[in-house]
Amino acid sequence: xxxxxxxxxxxxxxxxxxxxxxxxxxxxxxxxxxxxxxxxxxxxxxxxxxxxxxxxxxxxxxxxxxxxxxxxxxxxxxxxxxxxxxxxxxxxxxxxxxxxxxxxxxxxxxxxxxxxxxxxxxxxxxxxxxxxxxxxxxxxxxxxxxxxxxxxxxxxxxxxxxxxxxxxxxxxxxxxxxxxxxxxxxxxxxxxxxxxxxxxxxxxxxxxxxxxxxxxxxxxxxxxxxxxxxxxxxxxxxxxxxxxxxxxxxxxxxxxxxxxxxxxxxxxxxxxxxxxxxxxxxxxxxxxxxxxxxxxxxxxxxxxxxxxxxxxxxxxxxxxxxxxxxxxxxxxxxxxxxxxxxxxxxxxxxxxxxxxxxxxxxxxxxxxxxxxxxxxxxxxxxxxxxxxxxxxxxxxxxxxxxxxxxxxxxxxxxxxxxxxxxxxxxxxxxxxxxxxxxxxxxxxxxxxxxxxxxxxxxxxxxxxxxxxxxxxxxxxxxxxxxxxxxxxxxxxxxxxxxxxxxxxxxxxxxxxxxxxxxxxxxxxxxxxxxxxxxxxxxxxxxxxxxxxxxxxxxxxxxxxxxxxxxxxxxxxxxxxxxxxxxxxxxxxxxxxxxxxxxxxxxxxxxxxxxxxxxxxxxxxxxxxxxxxxxxxxxxxxxxxxxxxxxxx
Numbered sequence: 001x002x003x004x005x006x007x008x009x010x011x012x013x014x015x016x017x018x019x020x021x022x023x024x025x026x027x028x029x030x031x032x033x034x035x036x037x038x039x040x041x042x043x044x045x046x047x048x049x050x051x052x053x054x055x056x057x058x059x060x061x062x063x064x065x066x067x068x069x070x071x072x073x074x075x076x077x078x079x080x081x082x083x084x085x086x087x088x089x090x091x092x093x094x095x096x097x098x099x100x101x102x103x104x105x106x107x108x109x110x111x112x113x114x115x116x117x118x119x120x121x122x123x124x125x126x127x128x129x130x131x132x133x134x135x136x137x138x139x140x141x142x143x144x145x146x147x148x149x150x151x152x153x154x155x156x157x158x159x160x161x162x163x164x165x166x167x168x169x170x171x172x173x174x175x176x177x178x179x180x181x182x183x184x185x186x187x188x189x190x191x192x193x194x195x196x197x198x199x200x201x202x203x204x205x206x207x208x209x210x211x212x213x214x215x216x217x218x219x220x221x222x223x224x225x226x227x228x229x230x231x232x233x234x235x236x237x238x239x240x241x242x243x244x245x246x247x248x249x250x251x252x253x254x255x256x257x258x259x260x261x262x263x264x265x266x267x268x269x270x271x272x273x274x275x276x277x278x279x280x281x282x283x284x285x286x287x288x289x290x291x292x293x294x295x296x297x298x299x300x301x302x303x304x305x306x307x308x309x310x311x312x313x314x315x316x317x318x319x320x321x322x323x324x325x326x327x328x329x330x331x332x333x334x335x336x337x338x339x340x341x342x343x344x345x346x347x348x349x350x351x352x353x354x355x356x357x358x359x360x361x362x363x364x365x366x367x368x369x370x371x372x373x374x375x376x377x378x379x380x381x382x383x384x385x386x387x388x389x390x391x392x393x394x395x396x397x398x399x400x401x402x403x404x405x406x407x408x409x410x411x412x413x414x415x416x417x418x419x420x421x422x423x424x425x426x427x428x429x430x431x432x433x434x435x436x437x438x439x440x441x442x443x444x445x446x447x448x449x450x451x452x453x454x455x456x457x458x459x460x461x462x463x464x465x466x467x468x469x470x471x472x473x474x475x476x477x478x479x480x481x482x483x484x485x486x487x488x489x490x491x492x493x494x495x496x497x498x499x500x501x502x503x504x505x506x507x508x509x510x511x512x513x514x515x516x517x518x519x520x521x522x523x524x525x526x527x528x529x530x531x532x533x534x535x536x537x538x539x540x541x542x543x544x545x546x547x548x549x550x551x552x553x554x555x556x557x558x559x560x561x562x563x564x565x566x567x568x569x570x571x572x573x574x575x576x577x578x579x580x581x582x583x584x585x586x587x588x589x590x591x592x593x594x595x596x597x598x599x600x601x602x603x604x605x606x607x608x609x610x611x612x613x614x615x616x617x618x619x620x621x622x623x624x625x626x627x628x629x630x631x632x633x634x635x636x637x638x639x640x641x642x643x644x645x646x647x648x
Contacts, residue, residue: 004034006117008034009030009031009119009120010030010119010121011029011043011107012028012029012125013027013028013029013104013122013125014026014124014126015102015124016126017097017126021096023092023096024097025090026049028045028087028088028090028104028107030086030087030088030107032081032082032083033083034082035082036082037079037081037084038079039077039078040112041109041111041112042063042071042072042073043071043072043073043086043088043108043109043119044069044345045070045104045106046068046069046106046107046345046346046347046351047105047348047349048105048348048558048596048597049094049095049102049103050070051072051094052065053065055091056090057088057089057090058088058090058091059075059087059088060088061073061075066412067319068348069345069346069347074086074088094412095560097124098548098558099553099558099559100123100124100133100554100556101123101556101597101599101600102124102558102559102597103123104121105123105348105599106349108346108351116340116341116352118353129553129554131553131554133556134554135602135605135606136602136644137609137610137640137646138549138646139645139647140631140633140636143633144629144632145633146263147264148256149259149262149263149634149637150271150634151616151617151635151638152307152617152619153617153626153627153630154248154273155273155274156270157271158269158271159227159270160267161264162264162266163265163266163267165256166208167198168197168199168200168205168208168253169199169201169208169210169250170201170202170207170209171200171210172212175213175214176212178241178242179212179213179214179236181373182239182240182243182246183200183246185239185243185373186199186243186247187200189301189304189374193305194639199253209231209232210231210232210233210249211233211234212236212245214236214237215235217237218235218241219241220241221238221241221244221309222237222272222275223235223241223242223248223272224236224245225249225272226270227269228267232249234249239375240309240375247305247307251305251637252265253265255637262633275619275620276619276620276621277588277589277619279587279588280308280309280310280588280589280616280619281310281588281589281590281591282303282308282591282612283313283314283381283538284314286313286314286315286359287314287315287316287317287319287322287383288320288347288594289349289595289596289599290322290356293363297370300371300376301374302640302641303374304375305638306612306613306616306638307619307620308616309376310379310588311376312379312381312590313380314381315380315382316335316382316387316388316390316391318388318390319344319348320335320336320390321335321336321390322336322357323358323359323380324358325435326435327431328395328431328432331391331395334394336356336357337356338355339353339354340352344393348596348599364439365439368440377444378440379440379442379445379446379498380439380442380445381448381498382446383449384429384447384448384449384482384486385419386416386417386448386451386456389414389416391418397424398422399415399422400421400457400463403457403459403460407455407456407457408453409451410451417453418482420466420478420479420482421457421460421478422462429486433489434493437493443494443496444495444497444498444515445495446497446499447486447498447503448500449483450500451502452475452476454475456475458475463478466481472506472507474506476505476506477506477507479505480508480509483508483509484509484510487510487514496513496514497509497514498514498516498536499514499515499516500517500519501517501519503516504516504533511531515534515535515536515587516528516535517538518535518538518539519539519540521539522539522541522542524539525538529582533585534585536588536589537574537575537588537589538590539561539572541564542569542572543564543590543615544558544561544592544594545608546558546594546595546596546597546607547559547560547564548563549563549565549566549606549607549611550563551563556603557603557607564611566610566611566632567628569614570611570631571628572618574618589615589619591615601642602644604641605641605644608640610635613631613635613638614631614635
């Protein structure tokens with residue numbers, strides 16, 4: 001019985017780098033502490049690292065592989081007895097391991113009859129590194145002085161006096177519809193982030209009076225806060241302006257309450273505030289790893305607490321399809337689930353059990369409505385024409401039956417791109433996008449367009465015929481033609497089409513009603529702006545929050561773009577060296593959270609915080625008003641997603 005093998009297997013892994021760090025040997029050690037010997041078994045592993053066909057394997061072989069999932073078998077006749085270990089050595093991985101989260105994060109034993117039993121899987125070790133693995137939000141030095149605790153830092157802080165921290169705020173009603181909506185949103189927000197703290201409370205519970213007063217001369221997200229001995233007053237023109245003013249007060253209250261010796265609450269003076277940039281975004285990849293509605297709800301609250309106003313929701317990729325579509329139920333029936341024996345195997349740390357999830361239309365409506373109350377515009381992304389492995393497995397009728405060759409994406413998924421020469425593809429996308437347009441009122445709709453392999457569609461006769469009609473060669477012109485047609489459809493629905501920077505390749509997407517996200521390197525965004533594209537800056541080297549906080553092995557995260565410490569992220573100037581004409585095409589900044597290394601939720605907190613707040617301050621605070629020393633002293637009071645702090 002499977003139960004007899006409970007806790008019987010232990011998987012350890014070791015990375016042995018070669019000098020220079022560009023190569024090395026990866027060892028997997030499977031231990032049997034069960035009641036009997038086993039033979040004819042396979043080892044399934046899942047994690048960011050990939051074993052490709054060029055790998056050099058000793059004492060075993062690859063039976064099957066898809067991207068970062070692999071099944072390995074020992075030599076014929078091998079028997080793993082009780083108390084014994086099987087070691088397999090692998091050289092020439094897809095890329096060298098740089099951090100402890102790069103290796104296998106899940107392992108399981110597959111018996112000859114197909115049963116799968118999880119193995120207790122330990123993080124990858126490096127014999128030359130003895131430091132403990134780092135998890136939880138990084139703690140920064142807190143030795144700088146600041147009169148109040150606010151992130152992002154306001155335009156003007158001119159306050160005086162000090163009173164004991166208020167118990168909470170008694171926010172007056174009757175300031176108009178926008179003011180009343182903001183009061184309700186602030187109560188909802190603080191209830192999500194700080195349950196039990198009572199930041200909103202009536203006067204008879206010692207709530208400090210806060211008045212809300214309309215001033216139509218202020219900008220859409222601007223506010224002015226006045227302080228008095230008997231309370232405070234917020235002036236704003238919109239619901240979001242009032243809400244941001246309340247967020248500022250809430251941060252000040254929590255700072256004065258939680259760190260009484262460092263921060264006070266003023267009794268006189270003024271804070272004036274408005275954002276430096278209109279587009280202040282955060283992207284979240286829910287395809288590689290699923291986040292439930294409660295997690296998304298709290299994350300939206302965190303974005304609001306940081307005064308971020310765009311949530312880029314990455315809903316599809318090779319690894320999964322997450323949004324319910326009535327016309328194509330197989331997208332979620334097949335594409336949203338992984339596990340041993342399923343169409344999609346365990347990937348990126350998921351185990352042999354069926355795992356995954358979808359967002360129903362009802363879920364999406366609730367979350368989009370919540371985001372609106374928090375001043376956040378939700379931008380959906382369906383990534384096409386590349387990164388469509390899950391979609392094509394769910395809807396095989398969209399594949400080109402005449403394509404007789406195999407190409408692989410950079411993540412090692414075979415034939416993962418929608419074919420621009422197949423007419424059925426456009427009909428399916430228009431049906432899907434039409435359903436999604438009803439769910440997402442945002443003016444933006446993101447279509448991905450990144451990382452289409454150069455060899456895509458090379459053996460497709462239909463694609464060859466399309467290239468002949470276009471007088472073009474290669475994959476990029478086909479993608480450009482595909483994107484222009486998709487963009488025309490979205491424009492007819494009143495949408496501005498967003499895409500990653502590769503949408504400019506091969507003739508490019510139409511610059512009208514379009515914006516691109518620059519991510520490949522720091523220089524790419526400026527080049528896009530010089531070509532006339534509206535640009536959101538999100539370089540992997542500074543704003544990809546899956547990158548590790550340092551080059552150290554014991555830090556979690558990815559490393560293909562290097563690493564970015566909180567100070568480096570904070571100090572990055574997204575438009576340094578840009579001309580005035582290029583700056584005219586600059587929309588703002590965006591943090592990007594890719595989920596490959598985040599099997600461990602404490603790793604999420606480690607990678608995302610406080611760097612998310614650092615990007616938020618760049619988007620909001622005028623450059624002359626920034627100070628990393630002050631930011632370091634304040635960021636420890638900002639909320640994270642899972643409550644995990646370094647050393648806890």
